[in-house]
Every structure is written in C-alpha cells, then in structure tokens.
Amino acid sequence: MKVKKSALVIISVLVVGYAGLKVVKKINLNQDYKVGQALDSLNGVKVYYNGGVDNVLERNVTKDNYNLGLKYQCVEFVKRYYYEFLNHKMPDAYGHAKDFFDPNIKDRQLNSKRNLVQYTNPSKAKPEVGDLVIFSGSILNRFGHVAIISKVSEDEVEIIQQNPGPFGSSREIFNLETKNENYKIDNNRLLGWLRKE
Numbered sequence: 001m002k003v004k005k006s007a008l009v010i011i012s013v014l015v016v017g018y019a020g021l022k023v024v025k026k027i028n029l030n031q032d033y034k035v036g037q038a039l040d041s042l043n044g045v046k047v048y049y050n051g052g053v054d055n056v057l058e059r060n061v062t063k064d065n066y067n068l069g070l071k072y073q074c075v076e077f078v079k080r081y082y083y084e085f086l087n088h089k090m091p092d093a094y095g096h097a098k099d100f101f102d103p104n105i106k107d108r109q110l111n112s113k114r115n116l117v118q119y120t121n122p123s124k125a126k127p128e129v130g131d132l133v134i135f136s137g138s139i140l141n142r143f144g145h146v147a148i149i150s151k152v153s154e155d156e157v158e159i160i161q162q163n164p165g166p167f168g169s170s171r172e173i174f175n176l177e178t179k180n181e182n183y184k185i186d187n188n189r190l191l192g193w194l195r196k197e
Contacts, residue, residue, distance in 0.1 A: 077162035098144025
C-alpha cells in the first residue's frame with residue numbers, strides 16, 4: 001500500500017510540475033521588455049521580443065496572403081527575413097521549426113518544401129551569412145528552433161534569433177569546426193542549414 005501511495009504522490013508532483021512549466025513558458029517573466037518590442041535587426045528585418053517561448057499571438061500574414069507564422073515565434077522571424085530581404089516564399093508555408101530540416105534529403109540537395117538547398121551538419125559546404133539554421137526539438141522545446149546566420153569567421157558562427165526565451169539573447173555564437181574537409185557548427189541540436197541559391 002505504501003508503494004502505491006508513494007507512486008501516486010510522485011506522479012501528482014510530476015503532473016503539477018509539468019502543468020506549471022507549461023504556464024510559465026507562456027508568460028513574460030522579464031519585465032524589462034514588452035511583447036512585440038523590437039530588440040535587434042539584420043539587414044533591416046527586426047527581431048521582436050516574445051516573452052515566454054510558448055507565448056502565441058495572432059498569425060502574421062503578408063498583404064499577398066503569405067503565411068509568415070505566429071507572432072513572435074522563431075519561425076515568424078526567419079520566414080519574414082527570407083520574404084522581406086531575400087524575396088523568397090516557401091512552398092510549404094507551415095510547420096514547426098524542426099520541420100524545416102528534412103532528414104531524408106542529402107547534403108547540398110534541394111529541400112522542395114522550402115525551395116532552399118539543404119546542408120547537413122556537418123557539411124562539405126561552409127555555412128554562410130543569411131543561411132537559415134535548424135535545431136532539433138528537446139525535452140523543454142519539442143518544436144525545435146530556427147535562426148539566421150549573421151556572421152561567419154574561420155572558427156565561429158553567429159546567429160540572430162527571435163524567441164530564445166525571456167532572458168535569452170537575440171545573438172548567439174557557436175564554434176565552427178573543420179575536419180576532413182567538413183564544416184560542423186558545434187551544437188548537438190543543430191541539424192543543418194538552408195540556403196537560397
């Protein structure tokens with residue numbers, strides 16, 4: 001009987017903890033910023049503050065009815081950047097961040113859902129400024145994450161991102177490793193990158 005009660009208590013704590021985490025991920029814990037406040041920009045395309053990573057506002061649709069995504073999620077920024085700066089519309093205008101990378105497509109082949117060339121991490125091709133990087137999902141974020149490469153050097157890559165969390169930075173730097181003529185962005189969750197060619 002004690003075992004059953006202990007198991008029930010543990011399950012109850014986990015359920016309450018999970019429900020609490022879901023609520024916390026939707027609210028703005030950082031009162032230094034307001035949801036929708038511009039934080040950064042790349043080539044004139046702004047990065048907006050979203051508050052909690054699961055905060056969802058309305059859908060952002062262009063005048064020509066192209067879906068950019070939910071304000072101010074990470075997907076909305078990268079699609080807005082590609083639409084406004086690169087004049088690019090993706091054939092599949094929907095999907096979570098992790099869905100931008102298709103594991104069935106080989107390195108340097110066309111990802112037809114995005115109409116972009118896909119590079120795996122590692123790749124024979126070096127990442128470039130303007131590439132869209134894709135991160136897998138995790139325990140705390142099952143939808144994954146996307147960002148844009150803003151700088152590349154011999155041994156580092158900087159990304160610009162929207163919705164990294166209420167205390168996250170719009171810019172993040174990763175090591176760029178070169179081994180056996182392959183380039184690897186040093187992050188275990190980074191699946192690869194997409195490029196308009």
